[in-house]
Amino acid sequence: DSGVTQTPKHLITATGQRVTLRCSPRSGDLSVYWYQQSLDQGLQFLIQYYNGEERAKGNILERFSAQQFPDLHSELNLSSLELGDSALYFCASSVGRDPSYGYTFGSGTRLTVV
């Protein structure tokens, strides 16, 4: 157990639907990162939060949004889902904003859009 908790582990939904993925960071970590892993695109950075504030955006679609709450957990919202959104979504956390300490990853949410 890495200390980063992601729920649900698996999600199957239909095209056009909306889903919410949840992440609880490791205790004491203030930064949360979301990544998408697909077979053809590899590991893509989506968005980053530090202590409730958005710090950086990567290749995140406009149909996707995220936030980090005061208790530091984070949610990634995916709407108007398309078949191509099927992927593993990982959350990671770190103590501060310095990436040189490395990130701790959760075990991911596998999203299947049918």
Place this chain on the structure above:
Amino acid sequence: GNSVTQMEGPVTLSEEAFLTINCTYTATGYPSLFWYVQYPGEGLQLLLKATKADDKGSNKGFEATYRKETTSFHLEKGSVQVSDSAVYFCALSRWLYAGGTSYGKLTFGQGTILTVHP
């Protein structure tokens, strides 16, 4: 921009063989370099890291040396085991500045699948 290029896989080895997975990077300044490992059905785990030139990161028999002159961070292990079968990701981190805000960014390579047979 910053990028990481890993040798294409998959890599298939017999147990006790020598492993090398090549990784080269493009970045300005002095990034920190990492190897992460992803076992089947799990998230990524930090395997080792190096934060400055000529540093050697090591863990669980794996080693990698930060070579600034060749912009490389190749992963090596002298004798692999079946339990080392996983996907290995090389990554670099940099501080970036945008819109008056600074933030750290971790950029991953595409991953290399390693399969070790008994």
